[in-house]
Amino acid sequence: MHILHRKIKADALRALSGNWGKAIASTLLFGSICAFFFLLGKFFAKLLDLSSTMDLLHITTELRSENFLSEFLAVFLVLFEIIAIFVIAVPIFMGILRWYSHTVLCGCEEITTIFYYFSKPKLFFKSLLLVLNIVCRKVFWGLICLTPGGLVAGISLYIISLNSDGQNLFFAKLCIFVGTVLFLAGMIVFWLIGLRYSLACYLMIKEETLSVTRCIRLSRQYTLKSRGDLFRFSLSFLPFFIVSCFLFPILFVLPYYLMSFSIYAQYLIEQNQRYPDSLMESTGTAKQEKREKPTDFSF
Numbered sequence: 001m002h003i004l005h006r007k008i009k010a011d012a013l014r015a016l017s018g019n020w021g022k023a024i025a026s027t028l029l030f031g032s033i034c035a036f037f038f039l040l041g042k043f044f045a046k047l048l049d050l051s052s053t054m055d056l057l058h059i060t061t062e063l064r065s066e067n068f069l070s071e072f073l074a075v076f077l078v079l080f081e082i083i084a085i086f087v088i089a090v091p092i093f094m095g096i097l098r099w100y101s102h103t104v105l106c107g108c109e110e111i112t113t114i115f116y117y118f119s120k121p122k123l124f125f126k127s128l129l130l131v132l133n134i135v136c137r138k139v140f141w142g143l144i145c146l147t148p149g150g151l152v153a154g155i156s157l158y159i160i161s162l163n164s165d166g167q168n169l170f171f172a173k174l175c176i177f178v179g180t181v182l183f184l185a186g187m188i189v190f191w192l193i194g195l196r197y198s199l200a201c202y203l204m205i206k207e208e209t210l211s212v213t214r215c216i217r218l219s220r221q222y223t224l225k226s227r228g229d230l231f232r233f234s235l236s237f238l239p240f241f242i243v244s245c246f247l248f249p250i251l252f253v254l255p256y257y258l259m260s261f262s263i264y265a266q267y268l269i270e271q272n273q274r275y276p277d278s279l280m281e282s283t284g285t286a287k288q289e290k291r292e293k294p295t296d297f298s299f
Helices: 002-016 020-047 051-055 065-106 111-118 121-162 169-197 200-206 212-222 227-235 238-246 250-274 276-283
Strands: none
Touching: 002 227, 002 250, 020 065, 020 111, 020 250, 065 111, 065 121, 065 200, 065 250, 111 121, 121 169, 121 200, 121 212, 169 212, 169 227, 200 212, 200 250, 212 250, 227 250, 238 250
């Protein structure tokens, strides 16, 4: 599979050749939209003198009658930021994925494609519903995977803060270590589970008539045998994203990653649609068939 990974990355660089300007522009646009609504929320917080209330985790721990209006406005502003970013940024992001996917398949695509999901109300709401569905599923699995380790480490830290010289200090520190290990293991499991939904957006882009539930179900089926490889593929970009902590490289790393993942997604979708029986091999019911040469996305 490492050969496949290298080929996909090489094809991604070829696809981006001559398209770097469009890719960087789409990244800047997406980042600018998120930053705009974030700063807009900060502006209204300053205008309404809510900065101190929002700094304290957005709401105070105890509701007081004289502070209720400020706390309500602070919560409202936070919700406004989240909803506004979601409603505007999600269709833009889906359009960006569509641009990458069509660039992979056609070799060239107009940058105006990123606004495609604003062209029809049905597409707009369908894109929001798909992403919301995926986010809710990931939040659910995140709570299951991360809560045990987080609770063990958090409770142990709280015990130490109450009695730092107690006899159970060693046991509490051991629990912190165990909780941290559980939390890290939970993050890996959560990442692997999250990869089940990694093809859903690409399936909607490829076939707009598919329902949201169908896109998610097919994504889970298509990634059933490839999650480990998808995990290693995503992990191979980790050094690039670490370098991107300096901010400027992200303008090149993110397009490179999205183009590479779009190629991989198209490859998996094509393979599973061409050989649907391969999804049943694990049950022993599939028949051995002579396979054709895999689709080549080279440029």
